[in-house]
Amino acid sequence: MKLLTHNMLQCHIKGVKNGYPLKIEAEKVEEREQDYEPDFLRHIFPRINWDALREGAAAMGIDDLPESASEELLEDDEFLKKFHHALLEVHLEEGALVCPETGRKFPVSDGIPNLLLQEDEC
């Protein structure tokens, strides 16, 4: 699971107000190379929640992202490469996503998070 996906996911249990961002409990992290596409990065940047990305990256052992980011930084190639690496190349293989409000754990195995709910949760 990429951090891009993590950035989009929120807890969808009924009645949860602050189901975002999900906390990452990483057991196994993998890095896989991905084509570098600055166009996509610029396109997606406005929708990325930067704090959630930084938090997620830190949980996966990446802490070279700046504390805050703005549109101007998108012209900087070095920043884009870091952004690209964190967003698309680092994969969570084993671990869990934890809902910040209820503490419900969604296990991640083989890179696939299990987001199925029990009937009483939805």
Place this chain on the structure above:
Amino acid sequence: MGRNDRPEISAPPEIFYNEDEARKYSENSRVVSIQTQLTERALELLALPDDGEPKLLLDLGCGSGLSGEALTERGHVWLGLDISKAMLDVAAEREVEGDLCLHDLGHGLPIRPGTVDGAISISAVQWLCNADTSKNDPRKRLRRFFETLYACLAKGARAVLQVYPANTEQAAMMTNAAMRAGFSGGLVVDFPHSTRAKKYFLVLMVGGTAALPQARGMDGGEPEDEEDEVYVGHRKTKRRKHGHGDKDSKRDWIVRKKQQQRTRGYTNIKPDSKYTGRKRKDRF
């Protein structure tokens, strides 16, 4: 399972799409080509702006990632959701580019509002019309699905859902649920006059008043490509009725059967006469 049975009535999706069924979706070339064609048509209906910029798309009911591969080919980044672990395992094995999540669409999408540029779904949403367990209420599940789908799409985005409705009521149920969630758009039916090539696409738009795209094959034509004749998903084809109700008398039936035998090359068939099919006298 016969060709005429719908998979939807045999078992819930997470059970129906087991390892055996999942394997078909990577090995059977007919299934692969049909899925790819459906995805391409869905992408055409999605009408993404042609600016060469890669988009973030959702693939709902991504299965083994066949539809996702078509998205990757066009350079898009995608996130796939599916309820069948076996299908997702096949997708992971094939090393698809998109991310995969095990998830039930009827529980609502776990996606932050306004984040994706579009959504496609190939032959998945009709599963939501099933009431497999006592707790499954199709209307509730459809409502939750469409409401969260509406929320997670960016402004001006579209969702194209290819579905196999079992009947007109089911098609109406899905369309109504979508409209109630706030979508505009509607059902596009390709090749409406063909039983086998007929395809339903639910084209949904967030905001905007764009006209519905034109369906294919409105002139009663059939797809040119032989491969287009699709029987995946086990569409219910009309069974030909034997006999013609009251109009067909006993004698007509006998004459027809005799003629049938003659055309098959039997030579010992008695000629038809006024005595053919007549009841014998009781005293015989």
